[in-house]
Amino acid sequence: MSGFDVLTRGDVLDSALQARDYLVSCGVPGALAAKDPQLWGRRAVDHSRLGWLDLPFASRGLLNQVGGLVSEARYSGLDHVVLIGVGAESLAAQAIVEAHAPALAGAGGAGERPSGELTVLDGGDTAALAFAMERLDRTLVVLASKSGVSLEGDAYRRIFAAAFRERGLSEREIAGRFLVITDHGSPLHDFARQCGYRIGLTDPYLPGHYGALSAYGLVPAVLAGADADRLLEEAASLVPSLSKDEDNPGLLLGAVIGGCAQQGPGGLARDKVLLREPGGPGALSAWISQLLAVGTGKRGRGVLAFEPPGGRGDFPDVHGVSVNPRSAAQDESDTSVWAPLGAQFLLWEYATAVAGWLLGVNPFEAGSTVVQEAEDDAATLLRTVAGGSLTAERPVYVEDDIEVHADFPWPPGAELQTVLGGLVASVPSDGYLAVMTYLSGDFSGRYLAPSLARASGRPVAYGPGPGYPHATGPVHKDGPGNGAFLIITGDPAPGDALAAHPVPGRPYSLAQLQIARALGELRALRARRLPVIRLHLRNPVDGAARLIEAVRAVAGARRP
Numbered sequence: 001m002s003g004f005d006v007l008t009r010g011d012v013l014d015s016a017l018q019a020r021d022y023l024v025s026c027g028v029p030g031a032l033a034a035k036d037p038q039l040w041g042r043r044a045v046d047h048s049r050l051g052w053l054d055l056p057f058a059s060r061g062l063l064n065q066v067g068g069l070v071s072e073a074r075y076s077g078l079d080h081v082v083l084i085g086v087g088a089e090s091l092a093a094q095a096i097v098e099a100h101a102p103a104l105a106g107a108g109g110a111g112e113r114p115s116g117e118l119t120v121l122d123g124g125d126t127a128a129l130a131f132a133m134e135r136l137d138r139t140l141v142v143l144a145s146k147s148g149v150s151l152e153g154d155a156y157r158r159i160f161a162a163a164f165r166e167r168g169l170s171e172r173e174i175a176g177r178f179l180v181i182t183d184h185g186s187p188l189h190d191f192a193r194q195c196g197y198r199i200g201l202t203d204p205y206l207p208g209h210y211g212a213l214s215a216y217g218l219v220p221a222v223l224a225g226a227d228a229d230r231l232l233e234e235a236a237s238l239v240p241s242l243s244k245d246e247d248n249p250g251l252l253l254g255a256v257i258g259g260c261a262q263q264g265p266g267g268l269a270r271d272k273v274l275l276r277e278p279g280g281p282g283a284l285s286a287w288i289s290q291l292l293a294v295g296t297g298k299r300g301r302g303v304l305a306f307e308p309p310g311g312r313g314d315f316p317d318v319h320g321v322s323v324n325p326r327s328a329a330q331d332e333s334d335t336s337v338w339a340p341l342g343a344q345f346l347l348w349e350y351a352t353a354v355a356g357w358l359l360g361v362n363p364f365e366a367g368s369t370v371v372q373e374a375e376d377d378a379a380t381l382l383r384t385v386a387g388g389s390l391t392a393e394r395p396v397y398v399e400d401d402i403e404v405h406a407d408f409p410w411p412p413g414a415e416l417q418t419v420l421g422g423l424v425a426s427v428p429s430d431g432y433l434a435v436m437t438y439l440s441g442d443f444s445g446r447y448l449a450p451s452l453a454r455a456s457g458r459p460v461a462y463g464p465g466p467g468y469p470h471a472t473g474p475v476h477k478d479g480p481g482n483g484a485f486l487i488i489t490g491d492p493a494p495g496d497a498l499a500a501h502p503v504p505g506r507p508y509s510l511a512q513l514q515i516a517r518a519l520g521e522l523r524a525l526r527a528r529r530l531p532v533i534r535l536h537l538r539n540p541v542d543g544a545a546r547l548i549e550a551v552r553a554v555a556g557a558r559r560p
Helices: 010-025 028-033 047-058 060-075 088-099 101-105 126-133 151-166 171-176 187-195 215-223 228-243 249-261 283-296 341-359 370-383 416-425 449-456 467-477 510-527 540-558
Strands: 005-008 080-084 117-121 139-144 178-183 198-202 272-276 304-306 318-323 335-338 397-399 402-405 432-438 460-464 483-490 532-537
Touching: 005 010, 005 249, 010 028, 010 249, 010 341, 028 047, 028 228, 028 341, 047 060, 047 228, 047 341, 060 198, 060 215, 060 228, 080 088, 080 151, 080 215, 088 117, 088 139, 088 215, 088 283, 088 341, 088 467, 117 126, 117 215, 126 151, 139 151, 139 215, 151 171, 151 178, 151 370, 151 510, 171 178, 178 187, 178 215, 187 198, 198 215, 215 228, 228 249, 228 341, 249 318, 249 335, 249 341, 272 283, 283 304, 283 318, 283 341, 283 467, 304 460, 304 467, 370 467, 370 510, 397 416, 402 416, 402 540, 416 449, 416 483, 416 532, 416 540, 432 449, 432 467, 432 510, 449 460, 449 540, 460 467, 467 510, 483 510, 483 540, 510 532, 532 540
Parallel strands: 080 117, 080 139, 139 178, 178 198, 272 304, 272 318, 318 335, 432 460, 432 483, 483 532
Antiparallel strands: 005 335, 397 402, 402 532
């Protein structure tokens, strides 16, 4: 695919055209093309925060530098890249590698390995860690963070360093197996220098959620064998249209997203987006979700993106968007977006900037500390664990080894189905339900989403923690405040030695780290008085099956 287009239909088209005309009358396209910081007020944004507009060209120099590193890695037999990063730092690289997967699979000759492979560790399933450990002799570890070392980054770095040490590598050889991507002058920058790791520095003024075409997205993908030259060419091909008032797909998409999210004459805001991809939800949809959440989730406003099947249903406040649908004639979404991946990145970044302007929020500011406070709370819990329990909170009810943790009185004779019914009933008429899973295994909120959507009559978002709440936390906590939340934790699955084993040099295991992250998120949501319950599966395999049955029973009981 070489071209790009945005097609919108029905009442969405009316809202989009009105918003686009308003944007043009206010000079927004020209001001953005000129990187005029006064679009968001003289003090709100400086010129350097708009540097993402130059990345299709500025990042070409980066590729020249990375080329030597790729050659060195291949010469040393390192063709498996482990990317440690939570949220924006990993999602763009995942999307790039997913898009290039067919080419990578056919890169080698008969009997040869592909030119590269990427495994992402974001603090979720330990199966990915086990997969990486099986390829340790071929592995280069990339630690990506704009600031300091996250809890997961610290744990995984220690695990890999210890594993390399057990293989007999010297400290110098171990340092050569790590590459750090971070901002110039960040705490991680100083730490990496002390460890002797190779370092790739980025612009500290570049917003993290706008870094898809920077070192955060490109370097891990290039090391895994992706064609970043083509990616940048795709993005560069879009640039000339972004300064236009007409035939500007970024302006139209921003007008669609922002215009729909504003309250219409009937008071209804279509501030929820159902993202569809032809092959099902992928890393690109997840990247778009975090971009919209971080860019717009502020001051009681925000756009929350969903993935099927959680958005299934005819919800009047949900705006359907298809990304690269195979056929316009068969696409039932309100809006369709066609573009190759490089152009998709820039297109959505531009559209988010425009939507933020329409909503009256600064899409580049970090906002409140909603994401960091949950991690800080988790770190405090872990400092006091010392092999004991992370929390003194006792379950209010236990059914079939499923613990129910709630901060309300438990009615006599109630069952698990009762509390789930109470949670779906607490979803506001203009709200949504979010399922966050902190489990080691393949159980996902995706299995619960269709039944929960039927039971609540509202869309359902879902994702694994801590990556999903890290990526979308701003819209949950600083946005409209109309979400209800189900957090699912569990004991390590039988035989999951990696989850139960202590992190080298730390008094806790990966399983305890995962629980601490869930508790930090739980407390942050409770502090904002949002409806939330936590279910803990003592037996994660059997408990997941029983939970699915209970959710289906709730949906059946509430069906008209």
